[in-house]
Amino acid sequence: MGETGARAAFAHGALQAQRLLRRWWRTPTIYMQALVFPVFLLLVFRTVFGDTMAAASGGDSLNRYVPLAALVGTVFGGVGIGVSLLLERDSGLLDRFRAMPVHRTSPLTGRLGAEVARMLVTALVFAAVGYALGFRLRHAALLPLFAAVPVLVGIGFSSLVCAVAVRARNVSALSGLAVLFLLMLFFSTGFAPLESYPHALRPVVHALPLSCGVDTMRGLTGSGAVLAPLLRVLAWSAAMTAAFGTVAVRGLSSPRRHRA
Numbered sequence: 001m002g003e004t005g006a007r008a009a010f011a012h013g014a015l016q017a018q019r020l021l022r023r024w025w026r027t028p029t030i031y032m033q034a035l036v037f038p039v040f041l042l043l044v045f046r047t048v049f050g051d052t053m054a055a056a057s058g059g060d061s062l063n064r065y066v067p068l069a070a071l072v073g074t075v076f077g078g079v080g081i082g083v084s085l086l087l088e089r090d091s092g093l094l095d096r097f098r099a100m101p102v103h104r105t106s107p108l109t110g111r112l113g114a115e116v117a118r119m120l121v122t123a124l125v126f127a128a129v130g131y132a133l134g135f136r137l138r139h140a141a142l143l144p145l146f147a148a149v150p151v152l153v154g155i156g157f158s159s160l161v162c163a164v165a166v167r168a169r170n171v172s173a174l175s176g177l178a179v180l181f182l183l184m185l186f187f188s189t190g191f192a193p194l195e196s197y198p199h200a201l202r203p204v205v206h207a208l209p210l211s212c213g214v215d216t217m218r219g220l221t222g223s224g225a226v227l228a229p230l231l232r233v234l235a236w237s238a239a240m241t242a243a244f245g246t247v248a249v250r251g252l253s254s255p256r257r258h259r260a
Contacts, residue, residue, distance in 0.1 A: 001109075009105050009108075010110060012106035013105070013106045013110045013113055014110070014113065015110065016106050016107060016109070016110020016113070017113035019110070020081075020084070020111060021114050021117060023084070023162070024084075024114065024118065035073060035077075035122060038069040038072045038073035039069065039073075039126075039129060040087075041069055041072060042065055042068075042129065042130075045068075046072070046073045046133060055196070060133055062102075062130060062133055062135040063135070063218050063221045063223045064134075064189075064190050064218060065190065066126060066127075066129075066130035066135045067149075067190055067217030068188065068210070069126055069212050070122065070126035070214045070217070071128070071150050071153055071214065071218060072121065072250050073122040073125075073126060073150070073151075074119040074122050074150040074151070074175060075114075075120060075153065075154060075157045075181050075188025075210070077118060077119070078115060078154055078158040078161050079152075079174055079177060079178055079181075080154075081114075081115060081158060081162065081170055082164065082165035082171075082174045082177070083165075085111070085162060085166065086170070086171060086174070089165075089166070094107065094252060097222040105249050107157070107252045108161055108162060108245060108252055111158070111162060112155060112245075113157070115155065115158045116151055116154075119154040120151060122150065123147040123148075123150045123151065124147055127143060137220050138220055138221055138222040146220050149213050149217050149233060150213065152234065152237040153210070153212075153213040153236070153237065155240075155241055156209065156237040156238075156239070156240030156244075157240070158237055159240055159241045159243075159245045159248060161174065161175070162252075163175060163244035163245070163247040163248045165213070165245040165248075166247070166248055167247075167251055184208055184209070184210050185210065187201070187204070187205050187208065188205065188208060188210040188211045188214060189205065189206070189214050189223060190211070194206055194211075201243045207232070209236045209240075212229045212232040212233045212236060213229075213233055215229035
């Protein structure tokens with residue numbers, strides 16, 4: 001049986017996070033999902049749709065595309081932790097952790113802790129790329145909040161990925177999540193102004209997590225409100241982490257089922 005208590009949870013989660021970060025450092029796929037693809041997406045959007053978006057929205061397209069690309073990097077990069085979780089489950093490593101005196105939540109909290117570090121790096125990289133292209137925040141002091149928004153959104157989605165991974169038979173379930181995330185990319189206020197969507201879809205698009213994140217980050221450039229979309233981001237993050245985190249912890253704490 002694992003150790004209990006907040007101190008054990010923090011210490012064991014930190015050790016798990018260090019272990020994962022060392023592994024991810026040697027895994028090129030993580031960088032492809034978290035950095036290369038979103039940077040390429042940003043450059044394509046800026047080159048192909050930049051003038052059209054500026055004409056349609058009456059503002060700099062970078063204020064829309066840099067936040068969207070940063071969020072895509074954090075969300076799609078999170079699929080990698082689901083793959084690593086499946087590999088560790090199938091190799092029997094998670095079963096060995098259950099037999100050791102470690103806190104039952106540490107496999108999940110460690111992954112989320114490692115994800116926070118990765119997401120911070122991703123957000124700062126996109127801030128730097130955006131700055132090189134001409135993207136500017138309202139004030140430089142807002143950079144920590146700009147970087148925090150993708151982390152908040154990403155934690156919720158990472159909890160979802162972990163919850164699916166612990167119940168999945170193979171990586172095909174995670175491929176389905178990637179398709180869902182891709183659909184959310186196109187149905188967000190980062191891809192196009194809200195007014196360009198059909199009236200029936202506007203409330204849905206407006207309320208989706210990626211739209212809330214984009215609207216908050218755009219607000220930090222002076223292109224809109226900050227508080228209202230930020231509160232929606234916090235609500236989404238808290239709800240997804242609580243719901244899917246509970247499922248993930250239970251799945252990680254249960255003995256592995258043998259699958260046919």
